[in-house]
Amino acid sequence: MALIDFWKRIEPSKENQFLHATYDAFFTFMFKPNLTTKGKGVHIRDAMDLKRTMFHVVIALQLCLLVGTFNIGHQHFVALGIHTGFIEAFHLKLVFGLVQLLPIVIVANVVGLGIEFYFAARRGHAVEEGFLVSGMLIPLIMPPDIPLWMLALAVAFAVVIGKEAFGGTGMNVLNVALLARVFIFFAYPTEISGDGPWVAAWALAEDGATKVADYYWAHTMFNPLFEAAGWSTFVQGTPFVAGYSGATPLALGAAQGWAQVDAATGEVTGGILSQYSALQMWMGGIPGCIGETSKPAIIFGAIFLLITRVASWRVMLSFVIGTALTGMIFNAWDATVFMNIPWYQHFGMGGLLFAMAFMATDPVTAAQTNRGKIIYGFLIGFFGMVIRVMNPAYAEGWMLAILLMNVFAPLVDHYVLEGNISKRLKRAKEYAK
Amino acid sequence: MTWGIIIAIVLVLFIFTLLTLGDGLLKVTASQAGEDTSGYSVLPSSLQELLGLGKKKGEYVPDDAPVKRLKRGFDVNLAGGPSLGQTGIREVRSATYALKPKDFIGMSPIPKVMPELGATVKAGEPLFYDKKHPEIIYAAPVSGEFIELRRGEKRSINELVILADQGEMQYHKHEDVPNLETASRADLVDFLTASGAWPFLRQRPFDIVADPSMTPKSIFVSTFDTAPWATDANLSVAGKEAAFRKGLEALAMLSGTKVHLGVNGMAQQRPSDAFLKADEVEGVEIHYFQGQHPAGNVGVHIHHVDPVLPNGQVVWHTDVHGVLLIGQLLLEGIFDTSKVIAVAGAELPGEEGYYARVHQGIQIAALLEGMADDMTTEKAYVRNAEGQKEEKMVEVRSIRIVSGDLLSGKQVERESFLGFYDDQLSVVKEGNYYELFGWLVPQTGHPTRSRTFPGGFFPGTHYVPDTNTNGEKRAFVMTGEYESVLPMNIYPQHVMRAILAKDFEKMEGLGLLELGEEDIALCEYVCTSKQPLQAILREGLDELRAQ
Numbered sequence: 001m002a003l004i005d006f007w008k009r010i011e012p013s014k015e016n017q018f019l020h021a022t023y024d025a026f027f028t029f030m031f032k033p034n035l036t037t038k039g040k041g042v043h044i045r046d047a048m049d050l051k052r053t054m055f056h057v058v059i060a061l062q063l064c065l066l067v068g069t070f071n072i073g074h075q076h077f078v079a080l081g082i083h084t085g086f087i088e089a090f091h092l093k094l095v096f097g098l099v100q101l102l103p104i105v106i107v108a109n110v111v112g113l114g115i116e117f118y119f120a121a122r123r124g125h126a127v128e129e130g131f132l133v134s135g136m137l138i139p140l141i142m143p144p145d146i147p148l149w150m151l152a153l154a155v156a157f158a159v160v161i162g163k164e165a166f167g168g169t170g171m172n173v174l175n176v177a178l179l180a181r182v183f184i185f186f187a188y189p190t191e192i193s194g195d196g197p198w199v200a201a202w203a204l205a206e207d208g209a210t211k212v213a214d215y216y217w218a219h220t221m222f223n224p225l226f227e228a229a230g231w232s233t234f235v236q237g238t239p240f241v242a243g244y245s246g247a248t249p250l251a252l253g254a255a256q257g258w259a260q261v262d263a264a265t266g267e268v269t270g271g272i273l274s275q276y277s278a279l280q281m282w283m284g285g286i287p288g289c290i291g292e293t294s295k296p297a298i299i300f301g302a303i304f305l306l307i308t309r310v311a312s313w314r315v316m317l318s319f320v321i322g323t324a325l326t327g328m329i330f331n332a333w334d335a336t337v338f339m340n341i342p343w344y345q346h347f348g349m350g351g352l353l354f355a356m357a358f359m360a361t362d363p364v365t366a367a368q369t370n371r372g373k374i375i376y377g378f379l380i381g382f383f384g385m386v387i388r389v390m391n392p393a394y395a396e397g398w399m400l401a402i403l404l405m406n407v408f409a410p411l412v413d414h415y416v417l418e419g420n421i422s423k424r425l426k427r428a429k430e431y432a433k
Numbered sequence: 434m435t436w437g438i439i440i441a442i443v444l445v446l447f448i449f450t451l452l453t454l455g456d457g458l459l460k461v462t463a464s465q466a467g468e469d470t471s472g473y474s475v476l477p478s479s480l481q482e483l484l485g486l487g488k489k490k491g492e493y494v495p496d497d498a499p500v501k502r503l504k505r506g507f508d509v510n511l512a513g514g515p516s517l518g519q520t521g522i523r524e525v526r527s528a529t530y531a532l533k534p535k536d537f538i539g540m541s542p543i544p545k546v547m548p549e550l551g552a553t554v555k556a557g558e559p560l561f562y563d564k565k566h567p568e569i570i571y572a573a574p575v576s577g578e579f580i581e582l583r584r585g586e587k588r589s590i591n592e593l594v595i596l597a598d599q600g601e602m603q604y605h606k607h608e609d610v611p612n613l614e615t616a617s618r619a620d621l622v623d624f625l626t627a628s629g630a631w632p633f634l635r636q637r638p639f640d641i642v643a644d645p646s647m648t649p650k651s652i653f654v655s656t657f658d659t660a661p662w663a664t665d666a667n668l669s670v671a672g673k674e675a676a677f678r679k680g681l682e683a684l685a686m687l688s689g690t691k692v693h694l695g696v697n698g699m700a701q702q703r704p705s706d707a708f709l710k711a712d713e714v715e716g717v718e719i720h721y722f723q724g725q726h727p728a729g730n731v732g733v734h735i736h737h738v739d740p741v742l743p744n745g746q747v748v749w750h751t752d753v754h755g756v757l758l759i760g761q762l763l764l765e766g767i768f769d770t771s772k773v774i775a776v777a778g779a780e781l782p783g784e785e786g787y788y789a790r791v792h793q794g795i796q797i798a799a800l801l802e803g804m805a806d807d808m809t810t811e812k813a814y815v816r817n818a819e820g821q822k823e824e825k826m827v828e829v830r831s832i833r834i835v836s837g838d839l840l841s842g843k844q845v846e847r848e849s850f851l852g853f854y855d856d857q858l859s860v861v862k863e864g865n866y867y868e869l870f871g872w873l874v875p876q877t878g879h880p881t882r883s884r885t886f887p888g889g890f891f892p893g894t895h896y897v898p899d900t901n902t903n904g905e906k907r908a909f910v911m912t913g914e915y916e917s918v919l920p921m922n923i924y925p926q927h928v929m930r931a932i933l934a935k936d937f938e939k940m941e942g943l944g945l946l947e948l949g950e951e952d953i954a955l956c957e958y959v960c961t962s963k964q965p966l967q968a969i970l971r972e973g974l975d976e977l978r979a980q
Binding site: 040045056126130170307308421423424427 | 740744814822841859861863864866868870871873889899908909913959961963966968
């Protein structure tokens, strides 16, 4: 095979550790290595490996990424008051979304993988594939307008402090992607809460209609193409719609209750889109984090993970049950307008489903025993809802709930294992009698 | 309304057509990839399968019998398994036979060898004993001349080789056979230890040769094996039913309490009556187990019937061959080590395995007659003295021979001998090849449990295996996969972590004592992180035993 000959010939010597680790990472990405099992132990191994596991999570995320990209563009044009129909000017929204998203994905991966390669070389072992998933998850849980330097800082913090300090992939206590987000949440709170950051290129225009949309070469270079096809083009200098708020349904619900969220049919009247319909929230035409808005895309990913058995159904199911039960308790309590939101509508708001499918199911930071997973998922559902509904400043709870339960997952496991141990000891004592 | 019905019917027909088409295409692709397509189907072949009811218990299982249904587990289906073919069981003899002291876990590396080199021995005459347990004799499996003592590092003894008699086997005739009606348990123990039959009795925890000074709380015998390419105990016991019965009587006497016989509850062929009617012997209880591998492992039976607990009590276990050997010894006074083994692998001539009647410790080469040589040359890039890369032809192994099953056996050479407890020989291709995007492409023809491969949806497919690890070693990342194939109330991953952390209290508490290497082998097979679980487990057991 010519390709493998080429690869073998350019292999750098092992003395240059960093170069060799990097080469090895790319080589094993291209080729399954020719390692064979040892003479002792099993002689045959299942075809599954960690690369494949991780990559299937990445595949599951692709639809979220695609719809998220489109939605970045959609929200931008809704704020402009033009092309407000969901699939109107499809090409413009996609190009705008791509120009917004690609730098985020590239920065997250270059920074994260660079650190991974460096630590792999330092430790003298192969580059592990954990960041394959983190590098895809981090862009999806960021606001579309995130400054890139901030993102780079957050990724560096998450990988170095959250993962490598604990020994690398498989050793981390906290979910790496959420750690990147929580870094921004605490260090630069204005970038990730309030109404500003959820609509791309709009935060600059907060003093009303005075600001206009500016496009870079990256957008306008497509204009001749679109013109030739007779499609609409990017127009410089369109003013933003006066009075547009950019609030997410969650923020609306927290402030004014469900009636306000569900008051509209989803149509834009006078360019003001401050109200949404339940259907719109489900389909994804709302402001929010890049990957979390489209529920069908998330559910598709979740089903894919469940069918391939990459993610744990126990965590997902108990998470949903925990959320639903807590939601019902709040409905019955009914002290604030936010508590009054029908419990099933919470599933369509914010990052609940995304957290269920991709964040809580992280096998490294979740509880590891089967019974523990059920407790773990349930408690995330409970705490997430409590934080979402009771927290006055920040109308979302999953990030903090999952990180909280990440810390407590070993404790949950500990009690499950203690139960197993004491059961065995009890039987031993019964025999002794 | 009527339109709705018509559309619904058309839709169902359309989906059915699509599925049938997909089914056909999959079969074509699979057979082109050289896979066995029996049981390879998108559409469930029966309602039972559709509802996931699994296989029903066999007709031979009495209605009131205790049946343990094990839901967790996984059958590793491999092409090239043994079959009776046209010739039935082959009789295979080799020129030399050997006993390998290292087959016995925990034996001192230099056991005391009894006969002089060059001495003539009869089958059943003492060959060596362990200096820690001088009462347990290890006896010659065949008659002939004791010709060689092969040593390993630090003068440890690897093999004691006997040049077998060409003619009829000479048996050492025991005159002092105890009568089970009148003899005491101590007499029986003395006789079995002195006659060489004792090593067939093993003890859990630790999976070592049973300690004759102890009394077990029960003795287990597994009459079926669910490992890939496993042999069929029915063939061994055929014609020796009386010896089996006698052996069970002896075990019942040894245990003092119960002998538990594990019988396959969903075998395709009815198990031998020697197994099904074994409870006619006083003190013997039959337990039916149904499920996928490792349902046939004696460790699983022990866990569900009378588990080893952290209280110092032990259970013993043996296999069908052990029972037959003890029974024959008591009936006829001879030490007959002949047994039926499976020889399997797609690399064998005819691409199919066979059953062979052999004596213990047979030389491997005799079983592999006609199989291609196991070395081949391959191009490689090697750095020369100046640090420049150059192309070179190197010799690489193309086939691996394993004494035992592919999940927990030991690699052996052609010139080596079958292990003491092993009743199968597996031959597998070496997997030392690179595969372009091998970790990514959907259909690779490797056996797998993972549903990220299409084959994961068709667990009945038989694949030709190789020894490629299919990935590199990683930290423990995936959780719950060991638990999903081990039908025991044990958390294997946490046992492993306790061993690595040397937390003795925890490993004992979590059930390390209940595990043997063969039980954990399937967990190691499915492990995404390619961790060496059996090696870790043995390390933990050794450390615990040293305590």
